[in-house]
Amino acid sequence: RSTSLTNHTMTQEFSYFAPGPAKIPEEVLRRLQEELLCHKDTHISVLEATEKTVRELLNVPSNYRVVFMQGGGTGQFAAVPLNLMARTGKADYFVTGSWSAKAAKEAAKYGQVTEVVPRGERYTGVPPTSTWTLDPQASYVYYCANETVEGVEFQSVPEVPEGVPLVCDMSSNFFTRPVDVSKFGVIYGGAQKNIGCAGVTLVIIREDLLGNPLPICPVVFDYTIMDKNKSLYNTPPTFPIHVMGEVLGWVRKEGGVQEMERRCLEKSSMIYSIVDTSGGFYSTVVEPGSRSRVNVVFRGLLSLKGHRSVGGVRASLYNALTVKDARRLANFMVSFKEQHGA
Numbered sequence: 592r593s594t595s596l597t598n599h600t601m602t603q604e605f606s607y608f609a610p611g612p613a614k615i616p617e618e619v620l621r622r623l624q625e626e627l628l629c630h631k632d633t634h635i636s637v638l639e640a641t642e643k644t645v646r647e648l649l650n651v652p653s654n655y656r657v658v659f660m661q662g663g664g665t666g667q668f669a670a671v672p673l674n675l676m677a678r679t680g681k682a683d684y685f686v687t688g689s690w691s692a693k694a695a696k697e698a699a700k701y702g703q704v705t706e707v708v709p710r711g712e713r714y715t716g717v718p719p720t721s722t723w724t725l726d727p728q729a730s731y732v733y734y735c736a737n738e739t740v741e742g743v744e745f746q747s748v749p750e751v752p753e754g755v756p757l758v759c760d761m762s763s764n765f766f767t768r769p770v771d772v773s774k775f776g777v778i779y780g781g782a783q784k785n786i787g788c789a790g791v792t793l794v795i796i797r798e799d800l801l802g803n804p805l806p807i808c809p810v811v812f813d814y815t816i817m818d819k820n821k822s823l824y825n826t827p828p829t830f831p832i833h834v835m836g837e838v839l840g841w842v843r844k845e846g847g848v849q850e851m852e853r854r855c856l857e858k859s860s861m862i863y864s865i866v867d868t869s870g871g872f873y874s875t876v877v878e879p880g881s882r883s884r885v886n887v888v889f890r891g892l893l894s895l896k897g898h899r900s901v902g903g904v905r906a907s908l909y910n911a912l913t914v915k916d917a918r919r920l921a922n923f924m925v926s927f928k929e930q931h932g933a
């Protein structure tokens with residue numbers, strides 16, 4: 592638990608390793624405080640400005656639409672099948688952790704869901720390519736790029752049968768590395784981890800996938816209607832969209848998604864290397880090739896007799912967490928081991 596690391600007031604420097612809602616860059620917070628006092632932007636200019644930055648940072652091709660929706664990642668668990676399942680009535684799901692398991696369960700309400708790989712006892716990594724079975728007739732293939740709970744991350748985009756759209760939940764690693772958007776049919780993510788605060792979900796959709804929702808699709812989840820109305824079919828969550836625009840502006844200023852990727856690697860490898868060199872004091876069950884660069888999940892104290900009920904630890908190192916924050920945790924882990932190690 593990181594209580595002793597987070598138990599500071601906002602005015603002091605603090606390191607906040609929560610899985611989300613997460614910290615917002617302090618520089619952005621200060622600007623928002625000032626802007627809240629004299630907020631003049633209209634809905635339209637806020638949406639346009641944020642979309643522009645999204646397109647710029649991820650190099651979004653012109654045949655993709657950027658839509659701001661509500662309902663969070665969980666809303667998208669339903670929106671994806673409601674908008675894409677009509678083509679063949681079936682879809683393939685990679686189930687690599689708790690979030691993709693929930694998405695698959697939700698999608699099964701709207702069509703036939705097949706799990707690409709049979710489920711193991713626990714989620715410890717992305718199964719090897721040789722074990723995947725992908726249906727060329729699937730309406731789409733779905734995966735979660737970073738499983739926030741288990742700390743399992745895909746390190747590359749899975750290859751799928753030609754013509755089958757690839758759908759990806761990037762809620763916890765959006766804008767933490769470059770992404771080739773052209774490989775995807777749909778990418779989505781809630782804002783509250785790397786790109787802002789809760790209340791808005793960013794959805795990027797290839798335009799040829801519009802226009803074929805299931806008849807029961809609610810209007811607020813309908814990609815086609817939302818896109819046609821430029822995310823203004825109903826009242827948009829303007830403030831969270833504005834915060835997203837500000838946070839992404841900060842990402843751009845700091846060096847873009849390439850720099851966020853470099854920092855994620857620096858922060859996470861700092862923690863993993865302490866785990867790996869701790870002689871078993873700290874441990875992780877996540878396979879080395881699938882270790883998340885944003886949610887480092889590990890266990891500690893296993894070498895201490897008498898502590899049978901120790902739960903795991905998770906350090907979430909989203910974009911707003913600095914290298915200095917990670918170093919603080921690393922130093923804490925080292926001195927904790929010195930004090931309590933056998």
Ligand code: PLP
Pocket residue numbers: 611662663664665666690735737738739740760761762763781
């Ligand atoms: N997908 C992933 C990878 C998540 O980490 C989360 C939330 O933590 C969700 C989906 C659910 O998102 P929401 O809480 O916005 O519904």
